[in-house]
Amino acid sequence: MSSLSLQALTKRFGETPVVDGATLDVAEGEFVSLLGPSGCGKTTILRMVAGLLAPTSGTIMIGPRDVTRVATHKRRIGLVFQSYALFPHLTVFDNVAFGLKRQGVKDVAPRVAEALAMVQLGHLGARFPKELSGGQQQRIALARALAPRPSLLLLDEPLSNLDAQLRDDMQIQLKRLQRDLGITSLFVTHDQSEALSLSDRICILAHGKIQQYASPEEVYRRPANGFVARFIGKPNALTGSLSGDRVDIGVPLAFAPTVALPASGPVEVVVRHSDVALSRTPVTAPNAFAATVRLRSFVGARIQYVVGIEGGPEIIAEVDANEPAGALNVGDSVTAVIDPAAVYVSPAPAGASGGTTGQAAA
Amino acid sequence: MRRLSGAALVTPLVLVLVGVFVGPLLVMLPTSFHPYVPGQGIGTSWTLENYTVAFTDGYYREVIGRTLWMGFLVTFIALVIGYPLAYFMARTTRTWRAVATLLVMFPLFLNLVVRSFGWIALLSNRGVINTLLMDLGLTTKPIRMMFDMTGLVIGMVHIYLPFMVFMLLSSISRVPRDVEDAASTLSASPSRVFWFVTLPLTAPGILAGCTLVFVLTISALVTPRLLGGPTFKVMSTLIYDEFLVKLDWPSGTAFAFILTAIALLVIWGANRVARRVAGGAA
Incomplete structure (x- = not known):
């Protein structure tokens, strides 16, 4: 050896x-x-x-x-x-x-x-x-x-x-x-x-x-950059712009920075399907957004939802079929909660055309 | 339904083969069992002598032996020259392969008679090669390269090399590179990779190329006629003379059948060996 x-x-x-x-x-x-x-x-x-x-x-x-x-x-x-x-x-x-x-x-x-x-x-x-x-x-x-x-x-x-x-x-x-x-x-x-x-x-x-x-x-858990965050797990790949300690994706999203970021400007935002929690009752937490269930699909032990955040983008959430959130129906009003530690923000690639160049480890 | 349409598809070919190949053969078969009566032609009685004489008469035995020896030499030399060439063509860049393919194919575009005369111009006693050698003082007397085995083999290798190369090329191209790479990761040096992997995997191609070249060589007529001259005979030129010079059709027919039998025997034998060699590979 x-x-x-x-x-x-x-x-x-x-x-x-x-x-x-x-x-x-x-x-x-x-x-x-x-x-x-x-x-x-x-x-x-x-x-x-x-x-x-x-x-x-x-x-x-x-x-x-x-x-x-x-x-x-x-x-x-x-x-x-x-x-x-x-x-x-x-x-x-x-x-x-x-x-x-x-x-x-x-x-x-x-x-x-x-x-x-x-x-x-x-x-x-x-x-x-x-x-x-x-x-x-x-x-x-x-x-x-x-x-x-x-x-x-x-x-x-x-x-x-x-x-x-x-x-x-x-x-x-x-x-x-x-x-x-x-x-x-x-x-x-x-x-x-x-x-x-x-x-x-x-x-x-x-x-x-x-x-x-x-x-x-x-x-x-700690992807080094946007590429890794998007590549590992099932990601919601979003774009937003930085404003202070939040990132604006239509709604302001709190996050814990893992890589060096510019003070402002366009960024890539990744949230994994499994990191979006859904609840019927209102929740007080950072990153709790009112949302509507638009699609529901059964994928074995888990349920996948497409939810529309009010004033924000559509995202995919995946929950355990045994959880209470596993029994939601299309049209239900819910609260989508995203843990700030599970929001991966990275500078948008040079050219900002959604291209895939220049993603060397930051 | 499928069987029927399959039969319909091969019917034209079968009809052509039966009509122009099997038919005439069957018509000729009885002729070979009749005696030749000088001045009269084909006799009416039945005899096996046309066949037995081929194996008892020293002259005929020599011609048969010479034909087989020529076939072996041409096949062997074409293989030894053709394998490295085919290997190069299979492994080189696209451009080089195109260039090499053109060079290998080029002789096929020339008429057989023209090519044979070309060799005569090169090989004869006062030909290009001998003149050059004598002018350079390397030899005082011309080296005999015509009307014997040397000239015949040179000419025949030239003609049948493309067949060998293309049979080998398709076989070598089909060897998966991963399999050769696997051998080298298993501590096999490049020469051992070739010996233990590439060569056995191309054995069916080698066999097919050799069979083709051998059968074509022993049945070739024009080149032996021109480069071998009237005295240095092989089976095909002998058959030609029996028919058209001596008008001895029964004997010519018998020889033609012997030649056909040899060719079929070689093909059958090669098939058997191929099946054995291929073993698990096929």
Whole structure:
């Protein structure tokens, strides 16, 4: 097991930076997710760590070793691909034995058996990949990556080709396996729930830049900027203008500043669906607004409402189906309450056209 | 309903094949079992001699052996030259691929006879290459490259290389890059990635390309005729002469069937091997 350290890692294709000065430390045995929308550079970072792509500048350290210019096959890493990438001409046994043989391990059989036992597929050794289901193929890919005992495990959206039920099972298996083996892991995903539930720390990326690198709770509760606030959880993304210690979104909204803000001017305001409380009776609290229920939809254990704030915008509120607020009907007059600590205000992006550039961590 | 429309769709092709391919073959089959009567043509009695002589007569055996050896050499050389070329084409940029494709295809645009005469101009005793070598003083006597295996193989490789390259190209392009990348993350050096992953995954393409080139080579007529001359014969030129020079139709027909049988045998064998090699891959 080794730690991983990226310093000012940059990759440009032509003039466009795909990864722009990423600096990241992953401790020994830690599970870190690279999370971001498609095109944010997360897979590019992973491929550079694997050595499948050469960085334009910056360094990659695995443990004490600078591997920036080391060829892939000398890095001692395991990589699990989204496409599984099993060798179609080899049996499951030979797939898992591949890395061991290349490392000159003499007696591969027990090591292969051990790796297959980790993913509970010891009985499938003689099969060919095309004879397996998607979930089985993905577990074989994991066993194949782990069999040579790499110092670093890289996972490139390994669960996104599986159906929802299987994905949950695999998530739990993966988490347990990673913890038991204590292997340092870097996990690329665009699925925030996957990242939140699996990771020790999450690195959120946008436009090739790291937006925030912190624990799942921290990222969820204290987003570093507007991008993170909008990306994590289900957000109401609003625009407003600053006036004193409040932000005007049609109604004055109190908030607790988390990032440096200008004295006045346009800002982005994010309030998560789950942070809007609804009550039939009037409430005295900061940020209590009279509102009307306009739509109600049932989403399993929770109820989603679209409510119109009097004199303000329409926002979405999500409440537990068992709460009293779960029984509201369309047309009901309610009080919407928003905790000031759950209001994330950040400067509007340069250009203020709702564009998505220039959202580097403030 | 679906079966019916399927049958309707293949009917024209089947009719054409039966009419112009299977039909004439069947018409010719009896001829190969009649004796050749000099001055009279095809006899009326029945005999197997046209076939047995092909395997007992030293001259005919030599021609058959030479044909197979030529097929093997041309196939082997086309593979050795064609694989790196196809690999380059599959992995290079779009622009380079277009350039290479054009270069590989270009010989196909030229008439076969013109190309063969081009090789004659290059390879003959007083051709470009020998003149150059002698002028440079590298050799005093011309090196014989015509009317023997060397010239024939050079000419045939030139003609059939594009077929090999395009068969290999489609096969190499289909190898998923992720699978090769996976091998290199599993400590396989680039040469081992090629040896243990790329090559086995392209084996069906190699087999298909080799089968095609081999069958085309052993049945080619124009190039052996021009580059091999009247004395250095292969099966196709022999058949041609039996029919049109010696007017010995029964013997020519028998040889034609032997050549067809060899070609079918090679295709059948290659299919069997392909199924084995592909194993789980297909």
